[in-house]
Amino acid sequence: MRDIALVSFAQAPSVRREQIHNEVEILMPVVAEAVRRCGIDRRDIGFTCSGSSDYLAGLPFSFVTALDGVGAWPPIEESHVEMDGAWALYEAFVRLQHGDVDSALVFGFGKSSVGPLREVLSLQLDPYYVAPLWPDSISLAALQARALLDSGEYGEADFAAVAVRSRRDAKSNPNAQLSGDFAVAELLESDYIASPLRRHDCAPISDGACAAILASGDLARQLCERPAWIRGIDHRIDTINIGDRNLCDSASAKLASEKSGAAADKIEMAELCAPFTHQELILRRAMGLGDEVRINPSGGALAANPVMASGLIRIVELAARIQSGEIDRGLAHATQGPCLQQNLVCVLEGE
Amino acid sequence: MSEAVKKIVTPISIEYTITPGAAPTKFLRGIKEGRLLGQRCPKCSKVYLPPRGSCTVCAVPTVEEVEVSDQGTVTTFCVVNIPFYGQVQEIPYVCAAVVLDGADLPCFGVVQEIAVEEVRMGLRVQAVWVAPEERGYTLENIKYFKPSGQADAPFESYREHL
Numbered sequence: 001m002r003d004i005a006l007v008s009f010a011q012a013p014s015v016r017r018e019q020i021h022n023e024v025e026i027l028m029p030v031v032a033e034a035v036r037r038c039g040i041d042r043r044d045i046g047f048t049c050s051g052s053s054d055y056l057a058g059l060p061f062s063f064v065t066a067l068d069g070v071g072a073w074p075p076i077e078e079s080h081v082e083m084d085g086a087w088a089l090y091e092a093f094v095r096l097q098h099g100d101v102d103s104a105l106v107f108g109f110g111k112s113s114v115g116p117l118r119e120v121l122s123l124q125l126d127p128y129y130v131a132p133l134w135p136d137s138i139s140l141a142a143l144q145a146r147a148l149l150d151s152g153e154y155g156e157a158d159f160a161a162v163a164v165r166s167r168r169d170a171k172s173n174p175n176a177q178l179s180g181d182f183a184v185a186e187l188l189e190s191d192y193i194a195s196p197l198r199r200h201d202c203a204p205i206s207d208g209a210c211a212a213i214l215a216s217g218d219l220a221r222q223l224c225e226r227p228a229w230i231r232g233i234d235h236r237i238d239t240i241n242i243g244d245r246n247l248c249d250s251a252s253a254k255l256a257s258e259k260s261g262a263a264a265d266k267i268e269m270a271e272l273c274a275p276f277t278h279q280e281l282i283l284r285r286a287m288g289l290g291d292e293v294r295i296n297p298s299g300g301a302l303a304a305n306p307v308m309a310s311g312l313i314r315i316v317e318l319a320a321r322i323q324s325g326e327i328d329r330g331l332a333h334a335t336q337g338p339c340l341q342q343n344l345v346c347v348l349e350g351e
Numbered sequence: 352m353s354e355a356v357k358k359i360v361t362p363i364s365i366e367y368t369i370t371p372g373a374a375p376t377k378f379l380r381g382i383k384e385g386r387l388l389g390q391r392c393p394k395c396s397k398v399y400l401p402p403r404g405s406c407t408v409c410a411v412p413t414v415e416e417v418e419v420s421d422q423g424t425v426t427t428f429c430v431v432n433i434p435f436y437g438q439v440q441e442i443p444y445v446c447a448a449v450v451l452d453g454a455d456l457p458c459f460g461v462v463q464e465i466a467v468e469e470v471r472m473g474l475r476v477q478a479v480w481v482a483p484e485e486r487g488y489t490l491e492n493i494k495y496f497k498p499s500g501q502a503d504a505p506f507e508s509y510r511e512h513l
């Protein structure tokens with residue numbers, strides 16, 4: 001395996017509704033910033049891979065227009081995943097293993113505000129037996145949260161405690177959308193939006209973008225003082241049939257974590273993409289992340305959740321902690337699909 | 352035994368509120384007033400119409416606004432002979448790529464007021480607008496292009512826009 005690292009990255013501050021700029025206009029300065037920060041010549045980047053969704057954008061082939069903002073002349077080698085940018089990073093990691101190119105640009109972007117997000121996400125469900133019933137994303141997450149409560153292991157106060165910690169940590173994240181000091185008791189006084197989930201249990205609706213530059217071996221060391229090396233990366237998927245899954249657990253997250261080699265050494269920090277408070281509890285248990293692991297110092301997806309970029313942002317937030325020398329080893333996670341159906345785990349290390 | 356279900360119909364519809372973006376918004380405001388507003392790339396000087404807010408060749412934002420003529424040159428075209436669902440024009444008709452004077456990117460439009468077999472590369476055309484009071488924030492403000500009566504443009508003048 002070739003050594004591949006994140007050497008540079010940038011993100012747009014997440015906002016509830018970007019009224020002036022379209023997706024490409026949000027993305028363009030983010031990509032430019034990621035390229036500028038490591039000093040690579042745009043034309044030297046060997047591979048470009050993006051993650052976005054036409055269903056989110058409400059436009060066919062919307063990812064093609066993004067290439068306008070990235071620059072596609074001289075012709076670039078390019079690919080796209082209809083997934084979060086974290087999966088674009090996975091594809092770039094695999095592409096760099098071929099050995100003929102040494103650097104890659106990955107990005108994820110999306111405006112969750114342009115359509116009814118809860119319903120847009122229903123379109124990823126089984127089209128024959130589930131999607132026609134229009135179960136929306138929050139209602140499905142509420143079924144999962146209810147199953148977790150019924151297991152007797154967690155209570156609604158545990159959910160709220162995740163929100164309190166996330167919003168508090170987000171105070172020091174300039175890209176976060178939701179932050180502040182709250183108390184569990186105060187949050188539990190609010191009404192349900194889909195029982196047992198209250199507003200604080202759900203990620204905000206966000207518009208945003210994130211970009212990262214990957215490089216191999218010596219090039220990574222040239223471009224960056226302390227690269228965040230990708231020591232393991234894996235993604236797994238659970239069945240689309242929600243009724244066939246134990247919703248209190250995440251078999252795919254557990255497997256992805258195992259295959260990524262996360263347990264080989266100490267994990268100091270984890271950036272988990274949990275768009276619902278109870279999902280963080282499920283993920284921590286599935287991946288065996290104990291109280292000694294610092295979770296989501298960025299505030300996580302509960303503080304800002306630009307769909308299609310949110311997972312890549314987790315990786316980038318972790319990479320930033322490694323580059324700064326704050327930590328030596330950590331784990332980042334991305335998810336897609338209803339009730340944590342698909343999960344990606346990426347282990348990053350400093351040198 | 353009840354009859355087997357062989358077919359289900361599951362209607363799907365989602366409504367979006369799209370933000371055109373900063374650059375396309377200026378273009379749409381302009382076209383409502385009967386003006387064609389493009390943007391020039393600060394690096395390669397090419398004028399994009401409609402503007403996308405960036406130059407795809409140079410990967411830099413475009414900001415300088417440039418008003419483009421509503422006269423231009425047919426660079427290439429096709430004769431549509433096939434009926435299709437939602438067709439507005441009567442067949443046969445001509446769909447053409449027109450590079451407007453002052454722009455570097457062709458736009459697409461229908462060419463009328465000329466026999467189909469007389470349309471040619473290099474034909475000089477002029478936009479025919481809908482009445483000012485009927486104009487909206489849409490490209491449909493230009494009904495079609497008609498011959499302007501000028502002499503054909505030489506091939507060299509539009510070869511790089513093909």
Ligand SMILES: [Zn+2]
Binds near residue numbers: 392396406
């Ligand atoms: Zn240019």
